[in-house]
Amino acid sequence: MSQQVLHDIGIEILNGASWESVLADPRWSDQRIYLHCEQDRLDGQIDIEGIYFSLPEAHFAASCSPQQQRPEAWKIYTQATILGNQAQNTRVHYLLARHVREALADNPAARPVDLWQRDSSAYLSADSTRIVLFEDGAHFTLSDTERFVTRTDPPLAGLFNQQGQIVIPAQYENIDGFHEDLAAAKVNGDYGVIDRNNRWVLEPAYLHLGFFYDGICSAQTETGWGEIDRSGRWVIPPIYTDSIRFSNGLAKVARMLDGQMKYGLITTANEAIVPIQYSRLLYTGSGWESWEPWEYVLACDDSGMWGAFTMRGELAVGFEHGNEASVRELLQKQDQADDEPEPVDAGAAEMDFSDAESPAQKMQLGKRLLGLALLLIGLWLLQSLWSGFSDMYDSARTGREVWGTLNFWVVGLMLVSGGAVLLWRPALLKE
Numbered sequence: 001m002s003q004q005v006l007h008d009i010g011i012e013i014l015n016g017a018s019w020e021s022v023l024a025d026p027r028w029s030d031q032r033i034y035l036h037c038e039q040d041r042l043d044g045q046i047d048i049e050g051i052y053f054s055l056p057e058a059h060f061a062a063s064c065s066p067q068q069q070r071p072e073a074w075k076i077y078t079q080a081t082i083l084g085n086q087a088q089n090t091r092v093h094y095l096l097a098r099h100v101r102e103a104l105a106d107n108p109a110a111r112p113v114d115l116w117q118r119d120s121s122a123y124l125s126a127d128s129t130r131i132v133l134f135e136d137g138a139h140f141t142l143s144d145t146e147r148f149v150t151r152t153d154p155p156l157a158g159l160f161n162q163q164g165q166i167v168i169p170a171q172y173e174n175i176d177g178f179h180e181d182l183a184a185a186k187v188n189g190d191y192g193v194i195d196r197n198n199r200w201v202l203e204p205a206y207l208h209l210g211f212f213y214d215g216i217c218s219a220q221t222e223t224g225w226g227e228i229d230r231s232g233r234w235v236i237p238p239i240y241t242d243s244i245r246f247s248n249g250l251a252k253v254a255r256m257l258d259g260q261m262k263y264g265l266i267t268t269a270n271e272a273i274v275p276i277q278y279s280r281l282l283y284t285g286s287g288w289e290s291w292e293p294w295e296y297v298l299a300c301d302d303s304g305m306w307g308a309f310t311m312r313g314e315l316a317v318g319f320e321h322g323n324e325a326s327v328r329e330l331l332q333k334q335d336q337a338d339d340e341p342e343p344v345d346a347g348a349a350e351m352d353f354s355d356a357e358s359p360a361q362k363m364q365l366g367k368r369l370l371g372l373a374l375l376l377i378g379l380w381l382l383q384s385l386w387s388g389f390s391d392m393y394d395s396a397r398t399g400r401e402v403w404g405t406l407n408f409w410v411v412g413l414m415l416v417s418g419g420a421v422l423l424w425r426p427a428l429l430k431e
Helices: 003-014 019-024 055-063 088-103 323-340 359-387 399-424
Strands: 034-039 045-054 074-082 112-115 120-124 145-152 157-161 166-174 183-187 190-194 200-206 208-213 215-220 226-231 232-238 250-257 260-267 272-278 280-285 296-300 308-310 315-319
Touching: 003 019, 003 088, 003 120, 019 088, 034 055, 034 296, 045 055, 045 074, 045 088, 045 208, 055 074, 112 120, 145 166, 166 183, 183 208, 208 260, 208 296, 215 232, 250 272, 250 323, 260 280, 272 280, 296 323, 315 323, 359 399
Parallel strands: none
Antiparallel strands: 034 045, 034 074, 112 145, 145 157, 157 166, 183 190, 190 200, 208 215, 215 226, 226 232, 250 260, 260 272, 280 296, 296 308, 308 315
16 A cells, blocks of 8 residues: 555545545455454454555564464464455554554644653644544543644643543643643743633743642742642642642652752641651651552651651650661661550459450450450350251262261361460460
8 A cells, every 4th residue: 555545635624524435435445454463262253453555564574473382382373354344343553553643654644742741643624623542542541632732833731531532622731731720821931820711710920730630739939838728819828849748648848948959848738747857758658759658758867867756746756766767677676666566464353344444454355355356256056056966968969068067067167266265374476
């Protein structure tokens, strides 16, 4: 198939034609093509891995398939057909689109556009109402819209939805996808906020804007980063060096103080629960980029000594350690010690459930209650089995059924014995 034919098919698609109608068009329906096919010998499913316009190309592609190394599992072959026979085959549409896109790449009239996190091109439809993706690849992850950027001078950005419809025309220097029905858009070097009707909610006045989450958005001015609400009111004043991202109601922030970068931890009310005075700030998880909750915040002061705070801002480890590893190790030992029950004289322990004030006593009580539950369950199981004992060796029963009944007897006896031991000596659970 010539490049001109591929180009003409692409123009038809840009004009709004569907792949089905294009491939059924008499101008191209008799065009011979060759499909590189791979059939799973186990389930018989056939995968089309490539579409070619000459038999040698198709044979070469098939010979290079990794599945050629597994002839017992895969059947690799080339199938000759015509485009009209593949009018309803969406896989062929996808593979043919790659060739069409390349054929249009050198035609400025095709009006290619660039997409976020995508190397290949997409195109504006002829009526400028749609983005035509000749291969799937848009990234609708954090938003229901995605940015496209024209290749004009200057480049202009707009948004399209998952159906390919342009919802915000290309008129901005930059734009982010909608979050909570609001999007940051840039004109004349400043960012503002627009709604889905492309009207300004907040006039351009910011150096940068983040996404809106729970009605709050990170914003940067000449004085620094802060947080604004939907009305533009500063919830967190713009005094911080980096953008702010809250997780579990807390955010690590940084400020330049006396020529040095200092870090701290603030709440959504801008309360510094860990003072902004430390040269480093870490937490006991994998990194600040993680959204998982953490337990402690590790900090390093100006003298290079490390300490730790709880997530309520309470000092957990004093600043007397030369490295963070020793603080982590100490915190781990403290947590393990907190989990260990206080030693109790098992011989002196009595069945008195009325006094369980200390953690150790509560632990003993819990173990005894567990033992009582196991004992009762075991007795109930044994009683049920005893009631059917006479039928156990009935000739009508299979060997598997008899063996299963014996297993239940063993389980019942183990529950009774285990429950009795826990009632009498609960400390054995840790021994």
